[in-house]
Amino acid sequence: MINPQMVMYEEEFNQIQAVVDRLVRDANAKVVFIVDKNGQLIAASGDIDNVDTTSLASLTAGNIAATGGMAKLLKENEFATQFHEGEKANIHIQLVGNRVILVVIFDSRSSLGLVRLRVKKASEELNHIFESLLKKVQEPGADSPFAEITDEDIDNLFND
Amino acid sequence: MSFINYMAREINCKLVYYGPGLCGKTTNLQYIYERTNPEAKGKMISLATETERTLFFDFLPLSLGEIRGFKTRFHLYTVPGQVFYDASRKLILKGVDGVIFVADSQIERTEANLESIENLRTNLAEQGYSLDKLPFVVQYNKRDLPNVASMEELREMLNPTNVPDFEAVARTGVGVFDTLKAVAKLVLTELKKGG
Ligand SMILES: Nc1nc2c(ncn2[C@@H]2O[C@H](COP(=O)(O)OP(=O)(O)OP(=O)(O)O)[C@@H](O)[C@H]2O)c(=O)[nH]1
Numbered sequence: 073m074i075n076p077q078m079v080m081y082e083e084e085f086n087q088i089q090a091v092v093d094r095l096v097r098d099a100n101a102k103v104v105f106i107v108d109k110n111g112q113l114i115a116a117s118g119d120i121d122n123v124d125t126t127s128l129a130s131l132t133a134g135n136i137a138a139t140g141g142m143a144k145l146l147k148e149n150e151f152a153t154q155f156h157e158g159e160k161a162n163i164h165i166q167l168v169g170n171r172v173i174l175v176v177i178f179d180s181r182s183s184l185g186l187v188r189l190r191v192k193k194a195s196e197e198l199n200h201i202f203e204s205l206l207k208k209v210q211e212p213g214a215d216s217p218f219a220e221i222t223d224e225d226i227d228n229l230f231n232d
Numbered sequence: 233m234s235f236i237n238y239m240a241r242e243i244n245c246k247l248v249y250y251g252p253g254l255c256g257k258t259t260n261l262q263y264i265y266e267r268t269n270p271e272a273k274g275k276m277i278s279l280a281t282e283t284e285r286t287l288f289f290d291f292l293p294l295s296l297g298e299i300r301g302f303k304t305r306f307h308l309y310t311v312p313g314q315v316f317y318d319a320s321r322k323l324i325l326k327g328v329d330g331v332i333f334v335a336d337s338q339i340e341r342t343e344a345n346l347e348s349i350e351n352l353r354t355n356l357a358e359q360g361y362s363l364d365k366l367p368f369v370v371q372y373n374k375r376d377l378p379n380v381a382s383m384e385e386l387r388e389m390l391n392p393t394n395v396p397d398f399e400a401v402a403r404t405g406v407g408v409f410d411t412l413k414a415v416a417k418l419v420l421t422e423l424k425k426g427g
């Protein structure tokens with residue numbers, strides 16, 4: 073396999089979800105979500121029925137990729153934090169452990185100071201979780217459920 | 233890089249449409265978007281210039297159905313084909329699971345096709361991938377135009393290794409889903425091997 077796979081198990085997912093749920097409350101945020109650097113949504117919490125998290129995930133990853141590209145040109149480390157201030161909504165974007173991206177959307181019920189503070193703590197927790205997840209994925213015997221599928225299974229997917 | 237989520241019982245894969253400027257990459261995604269049931273697709277995002285040239289990428293999330301209880305989800309991206317957007321193309325290729333090279337069949341675009349596929353090889357190599365090892369298909373687009381190169385010539389230039397290839401008219405949808413299915417199938421087959 074050319075690419076190492078990103079894998080999410082129930083145990084780590086629940087830990088991650090707990091962190092984002094808590095962050096929504098502690099930071100008075102509207103929405104919190106976590107995206108991997110390729111734009112795949114990992115977890116989300118808050119008022120997610122009113123935002124298109126899939127689209128936001130892909131754009132966030134694009135944004136981080138673009139600023140990462142700029143940093144490289146400037147021989148700078150990746151810009152780990154970004155903040156965009158709007159009239160109603162603000163977005164705080166934090167790169168966690170150079171692996172995943174933590175996004176907090178908040179309005180005037182919160183403040184940048186509070187968000188920064190809570191994001192810092194959440195980032196540390198997330199970093200630990202993703203580190204142990206990575207170890208688990210690299211353990212031998214961490215099988216893909218796809219090892220079992222047949223050519224027929226794949227064909228069936230396209231038969232309708 | 234595929235993403236297997238045991239919790240959501242989902243598998244996510246990234247497909248990238250590559251090719252020279254104006255070859256029809258965005259048109260492929262637009263057609264797929266138009267012809268897919270609302271429940272199987274998300275919003276299509278196009279980061280484009282005022283003249284509708286892709287500036288950074290197009291993005292379309294699609295669900296293709298379930299395999300053994302796992303939802304298969306594909307994230308389709310296009311790159312900007314214009315030569316000077318090379319930095320952006322490199323970024324979009326990160327974590328790619330499968331590539332579709334869309335060629336412009338018009339004779340006057342021969343050079344542009346060759347340059348673009350060479351650029352694809354280079355940019356993949358920079359990230360430690362090889363086009364020969366990646367799920368890869370070729371689409372010869374704009375077959376409806378009068379001034380097109382023969383399939384034989386195009387194949388010789390752009391598909392020497394004989395990967396699955398398709399004639400297409402993306403504007404009317406000819407060949408669009410055949411191309412997508414072929415690469416999706418290769419990606420899933422690769423996952424099966426990789427497990
Ligand atoms: N005749 C014909 N025109 C096509 C076909 N496919 C796309 N086009 C047209 O070609 C033009 C460019 O198509 P796009 O899909 O925007 O091209 P692109 O590859 O995304 O271009 P960039 O974003 O600059 O890289 C548009 O006017 C399309 O309508 C086709 O099969 N036949």
Ligand SMILES: [Mg+2]
Pocket residue numbers: 257258259285286310311312313
């Ligand atoms: Mg385009």
